[in-house]
Amino acid sequence: MKEKLSIVKIGGNVIEDEKALAIFLTAFSKLEGLKILVHGGGKLATQLATKLGVESKMIDGRRITDAETVDIITMVYGGLANKKIVAQLQAKKINAIGLSGADGNSIQAHKRPVKEIDYGFVGDIDGVNSELLSNLLSINLTPIFCAISHDGDGQLLNTNADTIASEIAIGMASLYKTTLYYCFEKKGVLLDITDDNSVVKNINTTKYNELLSEGVIADGMLPKLHNSFHALNNTVEKVCLGDVTMLDKNTEFFTTLTL
Amino acid sequence: MKEKLSIVKIGGNVIEDEKALAIFLTAFSKLEGLKILVHGGGKLATQLATKLGVESKMIDGRRITDAETVDIITMVYGGLANKKIVAQLQAKKINAIGLSGADGNSIQAHKRPVKEIDYGFVGDIDGVNSELLSNLLSINLTPIFCAISHDGDGQLLNTNADTIASEIAIGMASLYKTTLYYCFEKKGVLLDITDDNSVVKNINTTKYNELLSEGVIADGMLPKLHNSFHALNNTVEKVCLGDVTMLDKNTEFFTTLTL
Numbered sequence: 409m410k411e412k413l414s415i416v417k418i419g420g421n422v423i424e425d426e427k428a429l430a431i432f433l434t435a436f437s438k439l440e441g442l443k444i445l446v447h448g449g450g451k452l453a454t455q456l457a458t459k460l461g462v463e464s465k466m467i468d469g470r471r472i473t474d475a476e477t478v479d480i481i482t483m484v485y486g487g488l489a490n491k492k493i494v495a496q497l498q499a500k501k502i503n504a505i506g507l508s509g510a511d512g513n514s515i516q517a518h519k520r521p522v523k524e525i526d527y528g529f530v531g532d533i534d535g536v537n538s539e540l541l542s543n544l545l546s547i548n549l550t551p552i553f554c555a556i557s558h559d560g561d562g563q564l565l566n567t568n569a570d571t572i573a574s575e576i577a578i579g580m581a582s583l584y585k586t587t588l589y590y591c592f593e594k595k596g597v598l599l600d601i602t603d604d605n606s607v608v609k610n611i612n613t614t615k616y617n618e619l620l621s622e623g624v625i626a627d628g629m630l631p632k633l634h635n636s637f638h639a640l641n642n643t644v645e646k647v648c649l650g651d652v653t654m655l656d657k658n659t660e661f662f663t664t665l666t667l
Numbered sequence: 668m669k670e671k672l673s674i675v676k677i678g679g680n681v682i683e684d685e686k687a688l689a690i691f692l693t694a695f696s697k698l699e700g701l702k703i704l705v706h707g708g709g710k711l712a713t714q715l716a717t718k719l720g721v722e723s724k725m726i727d728g729r730r731i732t733d734a735e736t737v738d739i740i741t742m743v744y745g746g747l748a749n750k751k752i753v754a755q756l757q758a759k760k761i762n763a764i765g766l767s768g769a770d771g772n773s774i775q776a777h778k779r780p781v782k783e784i785d786y787g788f789v790g791d792i793d794g795v796n797s798e799l800l801s802n803l804l805s806i807n808l809t810p811i812f813c814a815i816s817h818d819g820d821g822q823l824l825n826t827n828a829d830t831i832a833s834e835i836a837i838g839m840a841s842l843y844k845t846t847l848y849y850c851f852e853k854k855g856v857l858l859d860i861t862d863d864n865s866v867v868k869n870i871n872t873t874k875y876n877e878l879l880s881e882g883v884i885a886d887g888m889l890p891k892l893h894n895s896f897h898a899l900n901n902t903v904e905k906v907c908l909g910d911v912t913m914l915d916k917n918t919e920f921f922t923t924l925t926l
Binding site: 456459460479482483484485486487488490491492494495496498499503504505506507508510511512513540543547549556558560561562563564 | 715718719738741742743744745746747749750751753754755757758762763764765766767769770771772799802806808815817819820821822823
């Protein structure tokens with residue numbers, strides 16, 4: 409029987425807030441079995457860019473990553489955020505190891521082709537080095553990924569953290585019984601965006617299509633759900649969406665997605 | 668028979684200069700056998716600190732690392748410099764993996780006790796996780812260390828890169844036939860500091876004491892040689908000092924230290 413593996417993605421709002429991060433890392437450290445963490449960097453990169461006088465260009469909520477910006481992202485996501493998480497998990501006796509996609513050639517990508525918009529040094533993922541990750545897990549290491557991939561030709565690439573999480577989950581699904589957790593500020597998919605208690609507990613493909621046509625899933629939830637069903641359609645067993653309490657076995661107040 | 672392992676340390680002046688770094692990484696990638704790289708960050712951290720309006724405090728050439736400065740060092744050494752090196756080595760088909768001392772609990776340290784000077788968040792090394800490094804080497808990974816350790820209690824610590832290199836060499840010496848390379852801007856230990864060709868090719872303990880008493884070894888060379896003989900006295904087989912050409916088997920124009 410395959411061993412269980414949890415892939416947990418946390419959003420930038422947790423990374424930005426020291427208290428929220430400490431609460432999350434405690435919950436993550438208690439999660440049983442093999443696990444991998446993927447983190448974004450949130451507004452920290454924008455804040456550093458502002459201090460350095462580098463303009464943050466966004467189109468449709470997506471960052472345009474020029475050469476200066478990819479350096480800033482590498483400093484903030486790959487350096488500060490990643491190493492702080494690793495050091496704090498070590499204090500909780502989790503043998504964490506921080507990785508970008510360049511480390512161990514763990515996430516191979518290519519620079520997004522220029523069509524209407526030139527996103528700059530942004531990566532579209534080609535593959536995940538599941539053999540490496542499996543080796544690291546087997547010596548009791550817990551990989552902690554920042555949202556950076558590489559093109560194999562020396563260039564680091566800013567990459568969507570939700571996508572990294574789902575691609576890792578897909579890459580590992582043939583080796584492990586894989587669950588993907590998207591941990592964010594809401595308790596799950598909400599029927600009424602103004603009511604935090606209107607969580608839809610279970611969504612399957614039929615329900616997903618219903619909610620899509622009713623317009624319940626919109627804005628930032630669209631790519632998250634798209635990534636989730638992409639993962640489910642590629643042998644990931646289960647995807648869960650919710651806030652930090654989702655990692656606690658005593659609560660079931662979150663959204664579970666299955667095919 | 669023990670397998671060969673090379674520990675190579677490069678200084679900040681190489682990291683700061685893109686061309687020099689590319690030349691170094693080509694030489695490093697061609698070095699045969701198992702290898703580990705340790706890099707400083709040089710003036711890059713000071714440059715970022717200046718841009719951010721954070722004052723860089725130095726006493727006797729040593730940086731005083733306050734909370735803001737340890738964040739800057741984590742961004743520059745652990746993020747930008749480390750990930751760029753890793754990505755560039757991947758392009759040369761070296762399966763590099765970037766590490767701080769917190770990653771995999773690879774370098775355990777404690778905050779330097781305050782005596783006459785409070786160095787701030789500076790680490791004195793307690794131990795190297797040789798089992799982890801040996802595991803990583805055995806799956807064909809090449810560890811790339813930035814000069815950061817941790818205290819096991821969540822705190823990252825700015826740590827001298829020369830010392831990290833010698834402590835790794837010592838930690839690995841029981842498992843591998845270990846050579847430590849200090850790669851810097853000079854061709855080796857010079858009899859006459861103004862003459863780049865006055866390299867002392869071989870230094871043993873007797874010669875070392877002679878050169879010390881004659882004042883030939885001074886300034887920045889003192890801690891480097893101290894670290895080197897500390898390593899040799901702790902079962903490291905050989906220490907070499909020189910510029911990047913030292914890694915090329917066809918040149919012998921560098922300094923070799925033995926007991």
